[in-house]
Amino acid sequence: MSISYWRLKDRYYRLIGVSCEDCKSEFFPPVHVCRRCGSRKLVDRDMPRTGKIVTYTELRETLAGFEDQEPMLLCIVQLENGVKVLGQIVDTTVENLSIGDKVKAVFRKIQEHGSSGQIFYGYKFVKA
Amino acid sequence: MRRVYVASVGYTTVGDHWNKSILDLAVESGFKALAGAAKIKPEQLVVGNMFSGLSSRQEHLGALVANGLGLTGLPAFKVEAACASGGMASLTAFNMIRSGQIDSALVLGVEKMRDLDPGEISQALCTAESAEYTQFFGASFVSLNAMLARLYMYEFDVTRADLSAFPVIAHRNAVHAPHAQFRKEISYEDVARSMIISDPLRLLDCAPVGDGAAAMLLVSEDVAGDVNGPLVEIASAESATNRFSFYERDDMLDFAATKLAAHKALKSSGLSISDVDYLEVHDAFSAVASLSVEALGLSKRGQGARDAREGKYDCDGGLATNCFGGLKGRGHPVGATGIYQIAETYLQLTGKAGENQAKDVSVGLAQNIGGVDTTAVVHVLKRN
Amino acid sequence: MKTHYDVGIAGYGVYLPLYRLPTTEIARVWKGGGAGPNKEKAVASIDEDSSTMAVEAARRAMDMAEVSRLGAIFVGTESKPYAVKPTSTIVAQALGQHFVLASDMEFACKAATEAIQVIRGLVGSGMIQNGLAIGVDTAQGRPGDDLEFTTGSGAAAYVLSRSSPETLATVEAGVSYVTDTGDFWRRQNEKYPRHLSRFTGEPAYFHHVETSVKQLFEAYGLKASDFTYAVFHQPNPRFPVEVAHRLGFKAEQIKTGLLNPMIGNTYSASSPMGLAAVLDEAKPGDRVMIASFGSGAGSDAFALRVTDAIEKKRKKAVKVADLISKNTKIDYATYAKFRGKFTK
Ligand SMILES: [Zn+2]
Numbered sequence: 001m002s003i004s005y006w007r008l009k010d011r012y013y014r015l016i017g018v019s020c021e022d023c024k025s026e027f028f029p030p031v032h033v034c035r036r037c038g039s040r041k042l043v044d045r046d047m048p049r050t051g052k053i054v055t056y057t058e059l060r061e062t063l064a065g066f067e068d069q070e071p072m073l074l075c076i077v078q079l080e081n082g083v084k085v086l087g088q089i090v091d092t093t094v095e096n097l098s099i100g101d102k103v104k105a106v107f108r109k110i111q112e113h114g115s116s117g118q119i120f121y122g123y124k125f126v127k128a
Numbered sequence: 129m130r131r132v133y134v135a136s137v138g139y140t141t142v143g144d145h146w147n148k149s150i151l152d153l154a155v156e157s158g159f160k161a162l163a164g165a166a167k168i169k170p171e172q173l174v175v176g177n178m179f180s181g182l183s184s185r186q187e188h189l190g191a192l193v194a195n196g197l198g199l200t201g202l203p204a205f206k207v208e209a210a211c212a213s214g215g216m217a218s219l220t221a222f223n224m225i226r227s228g229q230i231d232s233a234l235v236l237g238v239e240k241m242r243d244l245d246p247g248e249i250s251q252a253l254c255t256a257e258s259a260e261y262t263q264f265f266g267a268s269f270v271s272l273n274a275m276l277a278r279l280y281m282y283e284f285d286v287t288r289a290d291l292s293a294f295p296v297i298a299h300r301n302a303v304h305a306p307h308a309q310f311r312k313e314i315s316y317e318d319v320a321r322s323m324i325i326s327d328p329l330r331l332l333d334c335a336p337v338g339d340g341a342a343a344m345l346l347v348s349e350d351v352a353g354d355v356n357g358p359l360v361e362i363a364s365a366e367s368a369t370n371r372f373s374f375y376e377r378d379d380m381l382d383f384a385a386t387k388l389a390a391h392k393a394l395k396s397s398g399l400s401i402s403d404v405d406y407l408e409v410h411d412a413f414s415a416v417a418s419l420s421v422e423a424l425g426l427s428k429r430g431q432g433a434r435d436a437r438e439g440k441y442d443c444d445g446g447l448a449t450n451c452f453g454g455l456k457g458r459g460h461p462v463g464a465t466g467i468y469q470i471a472e473t474y475l476q477l478t479g480k481a482g483e484n485q486a487k488d489v490s491v492g493l494a495q496n497i498g499g500v501d502t503t504a505v506v507h508v509l510k511r512n
Numbered sequence: 513m514k515t516h517y518d519v520g521i522a523g524y525g526v527y528l529p530l531y532r533l534p535t536t537e538i539a540r541v542w543k544g545g546g547a548g549p550n551k552e553k554a555v556a557s558i559d560e561d562s563s564t565m566a567v568e569a570a571r572r573a574m575d576m577a578e579v580s581r582l583g584a585i586f587v588g589t590e591s592k593p594y595a596v597k598p599t600s601t602i603v604a605q606a607l608g609q610h611f612v613l614a615s616d617m618e619f620a621c622k623a624a625t626e627a628i629q630v631i632r633g634l635v636g637s638g639m640i641q642n643g644l645a646i647g648v649d650t651a652q653g654r655p656g657d658d659l660e661f662t663t664g665s666g667a668a669a670y671v672l673s674r675s676s677p678e679t680l681a682t683v684e685a686g687v688s689y690v691t692d693t694g695d696f697w698r699r700q701n702e703k704y705p706r707h708l709s710r711f712t713g714e715p716a717y718f719h720h721v722e723t724s725v726k727q728l729f730e731a732y733g734l735k736a737s738d739f740t741y742a743v744f745h746q747p748n749p750r751f752p753v754e755v756a757h758r759l760g761f762k763a764e765q766i767k768t769g770l771l772n773p774m775i776g777n778t779y780s781a782s783s784p785m786g787l788a789a790v791l792d793e794a795k796p797g798d799r800v801m802i803a804s805f806g807s808g809a810g811s812d813a814f815a816l817r818v819t820d821a822i823e824k825k826r827k828k829a830v831k832v833a834d835l836i837s838k839n840t841k842i843d844y845a846t847y848a849k850f851r852g853k854f855t856k
Contacts, residue, residue: 004259009605014608055282056278057274057275057326057327057328059274059326060325061246061250061268063247063251064247064251065247065251065266067247069266069559075275084376086265087265088265090559091530107567107571108560109560110265111264119561121567124559
């Protein structure tokens with residue numbers, strides 16, 4: 001986990017996805033083949049950091065390792081470029097969420113391996 | 129291509145088998161299936177299972193189960209396609225027989241879930257989803273289905289009561305199913321008041337966690353004469369995949385994999401969806417059942433839940449669906465589910481469904497999915 | 513401390529967590545009632561630490577600075593999530609800046625002004641074009657300790673560049689003063705710091721702040737009345753008011769930068785955040801003095817002059833006043849959950 005996280009740190013820290021060199025379509029998570037034109041020429045591209053909520057939930061039974069964050073708010077955000085991203089939404093409560101709400105990406109702690117293991121950071125969303 | 133038949137089925141009850149290992153469960157179901165067609169000596173074992181490596185620290189299930197059944201020497205392997213592992217195992221054996229490679233196979237689905245803590249079970253189920261972009265952020269499998277359910281309710285004005293229809297029907301159907309995990313009726317209020325797991329999904333919207341194993345013997349037309357009991361023909365078995373994570377899809381409420389697999393399966397069987405009079409759908413979550421019947425073309429888009437509420441999928445009077453309770457009522461030991469579905473369809477089409485028998489059924493369709501319609505396997509079965 | 517080239521502020525950014533713990537909550541749990549010296553303190557959420565807050569403040573500073581390359585990133589903090597493994601590299605990665613000198617600095621509450629002093633030297637010597645200094649802390653007081661009333665969380669970041677029409681303030685002068693004074697400390701592997709109660713006042717805070725500011729005045733021929741604004745380190749609401757009075761500053765000079773009553777002591781971010789509040793409203797030509805204090809002990813004092821660029825630059829500012837007023841109150845139980853009190 002520490003190593004796969006290291007490999008993906010720019011994706012997690014900076015929302016770097018990919019863009020198709022042939023048709024300019026953008027993707028996050030990154031793809032190996034363009035979904036629009038089939039091109040395999042994909043280059044890294046910063047995703048917009050703002051978007052709107054497409055759907056959301058308040059999860060009350062978290063995965064192992066996330067218990068401290070219960071209840072956890074999760075959402076799918078459609079970024080300004082149309083790309084959809086899954087992430088937590090923080091600094092709010094489920095009562096204050098609606099589909100269509102504007103959000104922006106922030107940098108937060110995603111999980112940590114106990115008090116002696118590594119800390120993993122990445123994007124989450126807050127209401128804009 | 130040769131015809132392929134289900135010659136016999138066997139399964140354990142679904143539930144908390146504290147005292148049985150993954151192998152104990154597999155062997156129990158395998159012995160029952162083998163006993164149903166004693167003259168058939170399977171040439172192949174195919175095991176469907178999702179996460180034995182996590183639940184039991186056990187891989188290499190093919191050889192393990194072959195040995196456990198006393199069939200050392202038998203070729204054996206495991207097939208994995210998340211919650212569609214069972215259906216995919218059957219499809220694999222079906223193709224081996226149909227093509228003429230072998231004449232008989234034992235197909236067995238098994239999942240041992242209860243050796244894990246709840247958080248570990250969530251994690252194991254979530255291995256069906258992206259490790260890097262879904263699991264990493266703490267999104268469990270239930271939470272994904274909850275977001276799907278919210279979107280479904282939002283897009284089509286589906287109410288809480290509409291959503292409760294499939295779970296209520298499932299429990300009603302499971303009451304008389306001897307192998308079901310929950311043999312207790314629930315009301316619409318029970319669903320609406322049950323504990324929130326991942327809003328808007330409540331406990332009773334979700335298929336339960338349970339251990340179980342189901343097996344069946346498949347035979348070719350060339351050896352079908354050696355079978356004493358009734359036969360059900362697998363007219364077709366097809367699968368398809370969708371974009372991996374549902375949030376990567378342009379239309380998140382389109383179960384395109386189910387649509388595609390069903391289209392192919394119906395086409396190759398020479399049947400149409402209107403010929404189907406018995407249905408097994410993958411009702412792991414209330415909204416998933418609705419989206420499934422919509423993708424199968426049985427309900428209009430956005431109408432699946434409302435149709436269920438109005439009785440369209442009742443076993444008595446509607447299109448008989450999940451008459452042993454489905455994933456919700458019978459239980460959902462993930463890798464075994466696809467085999468339970470086919471085994472139950474076999475019982476229905478052979479008139480051996482007892483108190484759960486649907487009237488006058490001759491063509492069955494079983495839809496088994498892995499992930500959020502990421503893999504779909506569809507079998508079409510015909511009474512012989 | 514003079515530089516070869518003039519150095520200015522190209523951008524600044526502040527981050528405050530959303531949550532506030534009223535000190536009446538702490539007093540309710542530990543004292544049977546009453547309140548602390550400050551009204552509320554800012555509390556980082558369960559998924560925030562000094563790395564996340566540093567990144568957020570840094571992004572805001574970089575947005576305003578509009579510089580593409582940094583030559584140095586220094587994070588001043590005493591609440592590092594790792595004892596060994598830099599926070600500055602996490603910030604560098606998040607900003608996509610890799611050819612930088614990156615380091616964490618620790619000097620209790622003055623680590624950030626120390627970082628500003630060092631970057632001032634690097635830019636002022638011509639060694640780098642732009643540097644980023646961040647002050648950030650998730651300050652922790654032992655539950656029930658008087659310190660718990662004030663220990664807050666926050667971050668402030670500054671991009672320093674060679675003075676140009678794009679820099680919003682020029683650093684005109686800066687001095688540093690230190691002695692070995694054990695007023696407050698935390699040993700390696702200890703979760704909470706210890707302090708010597710009233711000893712943190714005269715021999716520590718007052719002696720060091722007064723000495724550095726007097727040195728600044730003396731070395732550069734300045735006096736209190738030369739400044740429109742003054743910002744002091746604010747461990748509580750009382751010390752900065754008292755030290756300002758002793759140094760000849762008037763109440764209106766320190767009002768804007770005095771944030772402790774609303775957010776507590778954000779440690780390394782404390783005086784830098786006060787400076788940001790001043791820059792949010794200062795006019796071209798205004799002179800601003802900032803004096804930090806770090807236990808152990810020392811003080812850095814700077815004189816800045818606001819330039820014409822301020823009006824244009826701060827259109828991009830996320831204002832400190834807005835960050836303070838937008839908040840959600842929490843109770844002691846939520847605070848304990850967020851900050852891992854009593855859980856292990
Ligand atoms: Zn393309």
